[in-house]
Amino acid sequence: MEVRLTRHGRHIAIVTIDNPPRLNAMTRPMLAELGRLWDELERDDSRCIIVTGAGTRAFTVGADVSGDLSAGPETARMVNHALLKCDAYSKPIIAAVNGDCIGGGVELMLASDIRAAVPTARFGLTEVKWSIYPFGGSTIKLIQQIGYVHAMDLLLTARLIDAEHAARLGLVNQVMPAADLMPWAIRTAETIAANSPSAVQAVKRQVSATIADHALTREALEQQLGDAVRASPHFAEGIAAFREKRQPRYE
Template identity: 30%
Template sequence: MESTSVLYEKEGHIATITLNRPEIRNAIDEEMAMAIEAAVDRAGGDDEVWVVVVKAVGKSFCAGVDLSYLVEHASGTGEGAVERGVNRNGHIGWSAYRLFSLEKPTIAAVRGHAFGGGLGIALACDIRIAADDAQLSAVFTKRGLAPDSGTSYFLVQSVGYAKACELAFTARTVDAAEAERLGLVNRVVPIEQVDAEAMRMAQEIVQQAPVALRMAKRALRRRMEDDVLSAFEYELYVNTICGHTQDLAEGGKAFLEKRPPRWLGR
């Protein structure tokens, strides 16, 4: 049975993966993460797909982890949800790695919020087109987590170490104009044009030779692959430590209750 939280379409040589939980800003739970992975694998296994576009239904690209899911699966010490992440196929952050690992060019059409794991999914794509209302945030520390979904690597790669530290430590939100200036996105367009611009670029890319496209991507990221895998694995390690803290459960509850978190430091 196909997922309704992630839609898959193919038109010509372009596959489109659409995040479809607009009622909660496309926040990701375990089922949705696995649906993203399945869609990526489907595109990767289809020789007639040369380019993949990742977009979203609604006002936001992806708000990151579904915090109601996180709180529901966390024990009193916050262990449950992160401990489930030991299984890569069920770990929300690893859906971004699966996307990064795809050998075909990928384009993200980012609108509204790209927070936490949603930022990781966007940064895992090769090219990012942002709507002028886009807001990006490595929000993890505000929720009691360390960077996840590859953001510990992608942020440094995109903006440099010092700026990546600023974004990770403060969890501040970056608007579309600043995101373009920092190199987090390739270009900014009016919101009503963001999906069309991503498709326009995909159409431009599919005019090129498909094997050459795959080899170009392989050459460009050759020195990145081991580093990215190590980053994802280390993120899992540090977030397992965070998962044993009461602060993880508190971060999710504080957000859902719309109040400042009361950190305990344990």
């Protein structure tokens, strides 16, 4: 279980979420390492970053719910940074969505700039089904990116949609066969890397800073709402149902 960094040439970094037995679910150490890698890549010669998942089943299904579920301020800051929720980040990010992209996986993808997915990928924000508040930025970014009614549909129903549906909503740019996904991501990254890095990074920083500034204004309420959901009697039932692979029963 790890987050791997590899390189394609000097200027393209590839970040791989690597926990295939658990559909690339991210443990707390993995999230901390992802945040550390973002810092490293922000400082180095990388001109474009590709993020993907290991294997063929999942991009990432988000946080590992089988592990530590504490959510104090320090944890929130660590998760926020891993998902670039409130960061004015300057390096362009391409998401090569190689499989299911669920929960925090969608929130990680929302931090990317250009995205493609394989036909078998499914997308969804299933948190409310399990009495979890979606801390990672979807309540803020999703409406900005795909519009109010589409965002609320995904946030409130907790349903999964297929890759073609995601493309129609503008959640991803395009859908392509698995064999074409990484070659497409590398070609796109090479196109970006051939442009002026100072100009590209200025554009990306302005866009990401605008999003980050808005996210920061909502952070206190995010924590308050998330804490209230965790304190509710529904939280224990939702987590138990998830771990027992059954439908929750909310009284």
